[in-house]
Amino acid sequence: MPFINIHLKKSAVEDQVLTLNRVDFERAGTGRKAGYKFTIQLTNGRVSNVISGSPLAMNLAAVLLEDENTKKIIKDKMYEISLSTRFQLTTKNITPASEDDEEDTKEEVPSEEEAETAPH
Numbered sequence: 001m002p003f004i005n006i007h008l009k010k011s012a013v014e015d016q017v018l019t020l021n022r023v024d025f026e027r028a029g030t031g032r033k034a035g036y037k038f039t040i041q042l043t044n045g046r047v048s049n050v051i052s053g054s055p056l057a058m059n060l061a062a063v064l065l066e067d068e069n070t071k072k073i074i075k076d077k078m079y080e081i082s083l084s085t086r087f088q089l090t091t092k093n094i095t096p097a098s099e100d101d102e103e104d105t106k107e108e109v110p111s112e113e114e115a116e117t118a119p120h
Contacts, residue, residue, distance in 0.1 A: 001067055004081075004091070008073045011093040020087040039082040040064075041094075045075045056083070 007016040025036060038057035041049040042064070051057040060081070064070045078095045 001063065001070070004064065005067075005069050005073055007089075007091040008070070008079060008093075011079065011091045016091040018089045018091075020083075020089055022087050025087065036083055036087065037085050039080060042074050042077075042079040042081070044077070045071060048078075 003018070007018065010016050036056060038051060038054040039049065040047060040051055040057050040061050042061075045065075047061050047065070051061060064074070064081075077093065080090075080092045080094050082090050082092075084090070
């Protein structure tokens, strides 16, 4: 579980990708290759999409929502966790930027005109 929490935190900066071991899935016998592909959307600490077609996604979501540390991370944010048929687990922070964040960014970055006329 700790590695998922680390990926959730790091996804604020960039998408995180973890390649999982295919053999582990085959040994577990949880389904055919196509059965491994899923996407879980978490919004404000809850699953916000239908995952009932994937037992693997349902199990992962249940474990995430039971973990106290994970609950703290996903509260008030939006994430997308997906597993591809290439056994890559991708974690994305899809929380929209707030207007305050956008204004702060605009203030910090001078326009080209301002940069050219600024005293050196």
